[in-house]
Amino acid sequence: MSAVPSSCHRCEASPLDAHALFATFAGLCGSLVAIGLARFAYTPLIPSLIEAHWFTSPQTVTLGAANFAGYLIGAMVGRPFAAWLSNRSALRLLMAVVTIAFFTCAWPVSVSWFFFWRLLSGISGGAIMVLVATSILPHIPAPRRGFASGMIFLGMGLGVAASGTLIPQLLHMGLRDTWLGLGALSFSLTALSWFGWPATNPPAPQVAPLHGADRSRLALRVLYAQYAANALGLVPVIVLLVDYVARGLGRGAAVGASYWVLYGLAAIAGPMICGNLGDRIGFGPAWRAALASQAIAVVVLAKTGNPFVFGVATVVIGVFTPGIVPLVLGRIHELVRDNHLEERAAWSRATTAFALFQALGGYGYSHLFSRFHDDYALVFLCGAAALTLAFLADVIMQARRTERHER
Incomplete structure (x- = not known):
């Protein structure tokens, strides 16, 4: 299927009604709680966890990995969990679990206690990531889905920014109060989003098999591999950026932290920029541009x-860290039109591939x-190589599509 935007995407977008806006806001709250806070807020807490003698340095690394492992599990179980309950009930319950996990982490009863709640928080986050957009976007008019997905995943960018700005301020009140503050924020966002989730699941699609379905399946498999490679490209920056500036370039921790804040501020704008770009030029071309831009940026970080x-x-890189999410989701929608169940299945597979290679990349790069x-x-250059391979795969797929059209 061609990546060229349909006429629906070319037409002037109509404004969203109140129900669609409320659902989109609920999605933003979901991504902020599940990913923005549950994942990114932990990184700046690590030094305080060690200094306060809550845990040793190796234990804090293990506890951090618990959230990544949980995220992978959640990406795999999210769909059946929603099928068992409903989209709305599942998302409400998952956000409540993340909120409870923040409060329980305020008391370091034991390593196993903390590990359990960090793992459960990760499972909930992964499941929310699979469900949040695919529960909302079928209720959004097609020309506005790029905007809506950008708004939904804006929460991820806000979480990255908060990890470099809000968390250090909370830590002045103490480590326990910081966890309680995160719990209170998560509770507030859960309450605000409670009635925003669509009350009903989208109707089951009644469509005939698409012409060229085999080609679409191949394109989806390539997209999964590209998204996994994108994870490998981003991990070095996410893990090493501050340390690279502080120690690798010899500029000190303060300068390193300032670059992390810059990265976080860019991440706030990323989902909206990428979502609107996909609406305007099509998600296929936008995805290709994202891969090329990231590869060049990571090489620049390594060499300048x-x-x-x-x-x-x-x-x-800050723009594309959360920005690739609406791009990949939009690209899946282009390949799997009018079938939200297959779209959710494809998004679940893509999220699982990303989570798996993010975890593998973290351990692999650490060893390297x-x-x-x-x-x-x-x-950094290994990450750039992964992004380059993903870009070349897209170029080859585009060349094959062009060749078929010319026949």
């Missing part, structure tokens, strides 16, 4: 010492980093 150029590259004596450039 110029503060301005480094900052521009940081902004580019240690094995080659803290060689930051090598790790």
Whole structure:
């Protein structure tokens, strides 16, 4: 199926009604709680967890990995869980679980206690990630789905920004109060979104098999592989950016933190920029541009010492860290039209592939980093290579589509 936007996408978009806007806001709250806070808020808490003697350094790493492992599990169980309950009930329950996990983490009863709640928080986050957009977008007019998906995943960007700005402020009140504050924020967002989720699941599609379904399935498999490769490309930046600036470039922790704030501010704008770009030029071309831009930016991070150029590259990666989510979701919709059940299944597979390779990349890059004596450039270039391969795969697929059309 061609990646060219349909006439529906070319027409002037109509404004969303109140129900669609409320549902979109609920989706934003969901991504902010499940990913923005549950995942990204943990990173700036690590030094305080160690300094307060809650846990040792190795234990904090293990507890951080618990959320990633849970996210992978959640991506796999999200669909059957929603089928057992309903989209609305499942999302409400999952957000409540994340909220409870924040409150329980305020008391470090034991490592196993903390691990359990971090794992459960990750499971809920992964399931929400699978369900949140596919529960809302079928209720959104097609020309506005890029905008709506951008708004939904804006929560991820807000979480990245909060990890560098809000969390340090909360820590002035103490570690326990920080966890309680995160719980209170999560509770508020859960309450605000409670009645926003669509009350009914979209009707089961009654469509005949699409012509060229085999080609669409191949395109989806390539997209899963590309999304997994994108995870490998982003992990070095997410894990090493601050340390690279502080120690690798010798500019100190304060400067490193300032680049993380810059990265977070760019991440706020990322979903909206990418969602609207997909609406305007089609999600296929927008996805291809994202892969190329990220590959170039990661190479620049590895090779430049110029503060301005480094900052521009940081902004580019910050935009696409959450911005690729609406792009991939939109691309899936282009390949699986008018079948929200298959779209959800495809999105679940894509999310699982991303989660798996994100976890593998984290462990793999850690080994590589240690094995080659803290060689930051090598790790960043490996990430750039993964992004380049994903881009080349898209170029090859586009060339094959063009060749078929010319016959």
